[in-house]
Amino acid sequence: MENDTWSVAGKVFNSRLIIGTGKYKTYEENAAAARASGAEIVTVAVRRVNLTDKSQPLLTDFVSPKEFTYLPNTAGCFTADDALRTLRLAREAGGWSLVKLEVLSDQKTLYPDMEETLKATKVLVAEGFDVMVYASDDPVYARKLEDAGAAAIMPLGGLIGSGLGIQNRINIRLIVEQARVPVLVDAGVGTASDATIAMELGCDGVLMNTAIAEAKNTVLMASAMKHAVIAGRKAYLAGRMGLKRYADPSSPLAGLI
Amino acid sequence: MSKEKIVINGEEHVIASGKNLDDLLDILELEKRSIAIELNQNLIPKSEWVNHIVKSGDKIEIVQFVGGGF
Numbered sequence: 665m666e667n668d669t670w671s672v673a674g675k676v677f678n679s680r681l682i683i684g685t686g687k688y689k690t691y692e693e694n695a696a697a698a699r700a701s702g703a704e705i706v707t708v709a710v711r712r713v714n715l716t717d718k719s720q721p722l723l724t725d726f727v728s729p730k731e732f733t734y735l736p737n738t739a740g741c742f743t744a745d746d747a748l749r750t751l752r753l754a755r756e757a758g759g760w761s762l763v764k765l766e767v768l769s770d771q772k773t774l775y776p777d778m779e780e781t782l783k784a785t786k787v788l789v790a791e792g793f794d795v796m797v798y799a800s801d802d803p804v805y806a807r808k809l810e811d812a813g814a815a816a817i818m819p820l821g822g823l824i825g826s827g828l829g830i831q832n833r834i835n836i837r838l839i840v841e842q843a844r845v846p847v848l849v850d851a852g853v854g855t856a857s858d859a860t861i862a863m864e865l866g867c868d869g870v871l872m873n874t875a876i877a878e879a880k881n882t883v884l885m886a887s888a889m890k891h892a893v894i895a896g897r898k899a900y901l902a903g904r905m906g907l908k909r910y911a912d913p914s915s916p917l918a919g920l921i
Numbered sequence: 922m923s924k925e926k927i928v929i930n931g932e933e934h935v936i937a938s939g940k941n942l943d944d945l946l947d948i949l950e951l952e953k954r955s956i957a958i959e960l961n962q963n964l965i966p967k968s969e970w971v972n973h974i975v976k977s978g979d980k981i982e983i984v985q986f987v988g989g990g991f
């Protein structure tokens with residue numbers, strides 16, 4: 665367990681928890697939660713610089729790219745072209761090529777558009793990006809993304825921001841079993857046990873945002889998530905006991921009075 | 922002195938003629954680290970900012986990293 669690291673795009677990480685930087689009241693709170701979570705990677709959005717109000721705080725001053733590995737995302741992109749444009753800008757702004765691709769399809773569900781996602785993955789890989797891909801929990805598309813050169817597959821556990829937990833454990837498990845690249849559950853986690861379940865299924869990591877950002881005590885929840893991910897990982901490695909339909913006493917039957 | 926009418930991040934701006942993208946950031950008093958610039962939908966690498974003189978009709982996007990999960 666001492667050296668239970670994972671790696672993506674040639675970089676080695678100890679923490680299997682990636683957290684978002686949205687929905688926090690302040691960047692200070694965001695930074696405190698990020699530290700409490702033990703995360704080494706944070707996902708960030710790319711947006712226009714505010715030209716009218718330059719006094720607005722900068723994310724980079726609080727959640728520093730020196731302290732955390734930035735994983736630029738394409739939140740809000742609904743076409744492959746928009747996502748490509750955003751990530752090219754992100755690579756230029758940050759100077760690194762590890763990115764998170766998400767191409768959404770529908771405002772109500774924010775479900776990924778897998779056709780556009782696959783298309784964008786191919787272009788990004790050809791341009792030298794290391795692409796972690798937000799995907800549906802479809803093992804067939806997961807394989808296609810991997811064949812297209814994705815650096816990691818990130819199937820949704822549930823809808824973005826829903827907190828409904830891992831809805832289809834069988835599919836997540838199938839994706840994990842067939843994958844040769846890291847698999848991280850992305851979206852759907854609502855509380856600590858959801859993160860543990862994701863890890864018990866054999867995922868390499870979990871990405872979450874709202875579960876921490878919308879907790880009443882964000883820093884405490886961040887710490888809970890840190891431990892939940894570690895617990896799930898250890899349970900996966902330990903190998904759980906078999907399921908039985910009837911009781912099986914834990915005390916010896918011999919020597920009963 | 923002649924002026925150039927341009928659009929930056931969707932807003933109209935008027936700047937003096939002969940300015941390049943690097944000058945533009947100085948005029949706007951923007952921090953130059955961790956940002957990226959698109960000129961008429963083309964990404965311009967930092968090393969080439971000084972080679973692009975801003976002209977009337979140009980559409981410029983200046984972006985940075987902000988908080989956001991999904």
